[in-house]
Amino acid sequence: MIELHFYKMQGTGNDFVVIDNRDGKLSLDEIIEHTPQLCDRIFGIGADGFIALNSPQLPDTDYTMIYRNSDGSDAGMCGNGARCLARLAWQLGMGTNFTFNVHDAIYKASVNEDNGLISISFPDTLQPKWISIDDLKLLQIYPGTEHLVLHTDDKKLAEEEELNSLGRKIRNHPVINPPGSNVNFISIRPDKSIQLQTYERGVEGLTQACGTGAIASALATDFITSADANELRNIQVTVKGGILNVQFKRNEATGNYEEIKLTGPAAVVYEGTFHL
Numbered sequence: 001m002i003e004l005h006f007y008k009m010q011g012t013g014n015d016f017v018v019i020d021n022r023d024g025k026l027s028l029d030e031i032i033e034h035t036p037q038l039c040d041r042i043f044g045i046g047a048d049g050f051i052a053l054n055s056p057q058l059p060d061t062d063y064t065m066i067y068r069n070s071d072g073s074d075a076g077m078c079g080n081g082a083r084c085l086a087r088l089a090w091q092l093g094m095g096t097n098f099t100f101n102v103h104d105a106i107y108k109a110s111v112n113e114d115n116g117l118i119s120i121s122f123p124d125t126l127q128p129k130w131i132s133i134d135d136l137k138l139l140q141i142y143p144g145t146e147h148l149v150l151h152t153d154d155k156k157l158a159e160e161e162e163l164n165s166l167g168r169k170i171r172n173h174p175v176i177n178p179p180g181s182n183v184n185f186i187s188i189r190p191d192k193s194i195q196l197q198t199y200e201r202g203v204e205g206l207t208q209a210c211g212t213g214a215i216a217s218a219l220a221t222d223f224i225t226s227a228d229a230n231e232l233r234n235i236q237v238t239v240k241g242g243i244l245n246v247q248f249k250r251n252e253a254t255g256n257y258e259e260i261k262l263t264g265p266a267a268v269v270y271e272g273t274f275h276l
Contacts, residue, residue, distance in 0.1 A: 002026075002276040006038075007088055008045060011080035011118075011266040013208025013241020017045050018088055021052040021066070032072045034276055039070035045274060048203050051081050053088060061106065062098045063089060069202020077102050077144025079211020079262045083118040086111055087266040105144060119263040122215065127255040128223045133173050139220040143260065146181040146201070147216035151224070154187045157197050164206055167199025184213045188221050193236040208241035211262050218246035219257050232259065 002025070007018045017038045019026070026034070035050040037043065052066035065085050069075045086098055086109035098109040108121040128139040128149070139149040148170060156162070167183040170176075180201045187195040196217050198210035218235040229252035237244045244264040248257050 004274045004276055005271070006045065006274055007271045008047070008269040009051075009084040009088065009266065010241070010269055011083045011209065011211065012239055012244055012264050014078075014080035014210065015047045015208075015269070016049050016051050016081050016084055017047045018051045018084060019053065020088070020092060022055045022063070024055070026052065028066065031066060031068060035068045035072040036070065037276075038274065045272075048200065048207050049075065049078060049081060051078075051085050053085055053092075056101070058101045058104075058106070060099060061101050062094065063100045065100050065102045065107075067102065069200075071202050071204070073202045075145055075202050077105065077107075077122075077212055079120060079122075079144075079213075079215060080209055080264070080266070081211070082107060082109065082120045083211065083262070083264060083266040085109075086118050086120070087268070091268065102144065116265060116267075117263055118266050119261050120211070122260040122262065125215075125219065125257045125260060127250075127257065128216075128220050131175070133170055133175050136170070138170070139223065140176075140181070141216045141219055143212045143215040143219070145212050146176070146179060147184060147213060148176070148181045149184045149186060149217055149220035152185050152187060154195060157185055157187055157195055160197070160206055163197055163199065167206070168204070171199060171201050171204075182210060182213055182216075184210070184217045184220075186217045186221065188224070192221060192225060194218065194221055194238065196237050196239050198239070206240075209239040209244065211244065211264070214239065214244040215246050215248075215260060215262055219248060219260075222248070222250060222257075
């Protein structure tokens with residue numbers, strides 16, 4: 001039996017089981033094996049995903065972020081999870097500014113000690129492209145993991161049973177599988193702010209928030225509305241769990257997105273010991 005000290009954390013309602021694994025207590029295979037048990041909301045701690053703070057695996061980084069969906073699958077990057085992990089690293093006395101990796105991609109994190117907000121800077125992202133799934137036209141974009149964006153309205157965003165059904169259908173459609181995709185339903189306000197609901201692959205349902213989904217939705221909104229290029233923009237994204245801010249700039253020459261930054265709150269809910 002393994003005694004595992006954990007932190008239950010949340011970023012705008014997206015919740016995680018997080019551990020300090022710099023001593024290598026759990027191998028990657030063990031993390032994959034135990035994640036479904038730890039994330040089970042009845043028989044475990046309960047969470048959308050599992051995160052491990054690992055020792056740096058790449059040069060010039062402060063730590064490696066290991067993230068798994070609640071079913072144990074590899075999610076790629078998780079924006080809200082990255083903010084939670086940076087919050088924990090700060091709490092553990094590691095500083096306020098970090099460079100870290102998820103797989104081979106490099107990210108930067110910054111903790112604002114005055115207001116508690118945490119920002120994650122992302123690598124450049126290719127411009128979205130249109131794809132068709134059955135009779136739907138969606139924007140496909142990859143801010144560290146697979147995302148699709150579908151424009152709808154506020155009324156339909158409240159119809160969660162229908163969103164779950166449509167999200168499940170799109171996520172499992174053979175056009176995009178494997179590996180499947182997260183599905184974002186957005187409503188664009190007159191001021192270009194966004195209301196967002198995300199069906200998350202690996203959780204297989206709507207979540208309170210999705211950080212990379214907020215980025216995908218903000219970039220898709222910019223793409224749809226043809227905003228001025230080479231201008232630093234900030235888009236407010238409202239999710240069920242709170243408010244996220246996405247900053248970026250579109251390169252006019254390439255159409256790609258640069259200087260991408262996700263900002264929002266993250267907090268430790270409680271900590272404890274779990275017996276594996």
